[in-house]
Amino acid sequence: MEYHKDRFEDYSLLFFDDKNQVKAVFPANKSGEVVFSHQGLTYGGLVFSKKNKAEETEQMVQLLLDYLTADSVKKIIVKLLPSLYNQLATNDFDYFIYQKGGVLFRRDMNLAINLKCELQISKSKLKHFRRVSETGLTIVQESDFSNFWNLVLIPRLNEKHQASPVHTLAEIHYLTSKFPNNIRQYSVYEEDEIIAGITVFESDYVVKSQYGATTKRGETTRALDFLFIHLIEKYKNEGKSFFDMGIVNENEGKIYNKGLISQKEELGCTVYNQDFYTILL
DSSP states (O other): OGGGTTTSEEOOEEEEOTTSOEEEEEOOEEETTEEEEOTTSSOOSOEESSOOOHHHHHHHHHHHHHHHHHTTOOEEEEEOOOGGGOTTOOOHHHHHHHHTTOEEEEEEEEEEEETTSOOOOOHHHHHHHHHHTTTTOEEEEESOOHHHIIIIIHHHHHHHHSOOOSSOHHHHHHHHHHOTTTEEEEEEEETTEEEEEEEEEEOSSEEEEEEEEEOHHHHHHTHHHHHHHHHHHHHHHTTOSEEEEEEOEETTTTEEOHHHHHHHHHTTOEEEEEEEEEEEO
8 A cells, every 4th residue: 555655644453363463454544533444445344364253353343443432533434345355255344334333325336257157248249359359469468557558548548537547657567566466467459559458456366457448449449358358268267266347336336337337247247246334433
């Protein structure tokens, strides 16, 4: 989290057992009397080092609330872990947040592909994939993100959404230097011209498509779908569990982008909700 430490007042907490071993971490930032877990991360809440008994989780949640109350915190906002990331297969933290007074105030639809199941890519997507495979486009894994950022991602986000990437080019290079085996850039070239790209974040079980964009030429050739299907099949063959393609919601979960969810469903995605809770102390 240190690359964006200038944007947030860190308030992350560690939980230790009686042997001084870390049991859990609560990634968080603070703004005034409100603690967020976490505004700068994909998810928050208690992240455990190993599976706990439900009673232990309840004790840690109560300890957390007592600590925050003693520190004059008035409100907590928690962005829960989507189930596809929960390899411990337990949702007891979610329950105890609710039991201790947490109120669900937002729910986003996170779209992902279960790579342990048979792929459900639409026939039309596969038809175009086979056609594009014969056109001579080249997929390249690159260590330098500059071409994708400067020639594809930034211009297209600005043109279509009047927005910028969450990470600057310098930040993504910095993160890659810290996690060289977890952040990868895949680009599609037509001869010497980059026409599409996807930046992925890899964990042990999940691959997240952090950024995906295409040029106008790439749209014509369906280069982005071509790359997505290539990566979906690649990571399935490598034994990953999920391919995460992110949320489709806008306006804090109140509406969803119908075109975007349709595109992701045609690639085989299904919905894994991400819930947001607030607790008044």
